[in-house]
Amino acid sequence: MYPSGIKTNIANSARGNDSIRSLGMARGESTISSFNKVLRFDANEAAMIILSAVVNDARRCLIGSDAKVVDVVQRLLTSHYQRLMNQAAKLGRIIQ
Helix, strand or coil: CECCCEECCHHHHCCCCHHHHHHCCCCCHHHHHHHHHHCCEEHHHHHHHHHHHHHCCCCCCECCHHHHHHHHHHHHCCCCHHHHHHHHHHHHHHHC
16 A cells, blocks of 8 residues: 555644654644645545455555556666655755
8 A cells, every 4th residue: 555645633643853853854833734735635535445445455555646656656667766766855855
């Protein structure tokens, strides 16, 4: 299962400590607010997709378009996948 940005309260109730600053992340309400902006997929809809995958004994359950893109990239660029994802993450931090 590869979930996408699913709208749940997990991030809202998370308590991070100061060690996340070493990863380039901040703490507080502004971080939670910006994180919630990327959560686009309804939790109820995700649950239905997951349950359907379980009932149908699916090998893979992809939730959201970004999870599908990551899956395709991983399958096509198996030996370069990790390096590509690291570069994409760095670019995402620069753009923000």
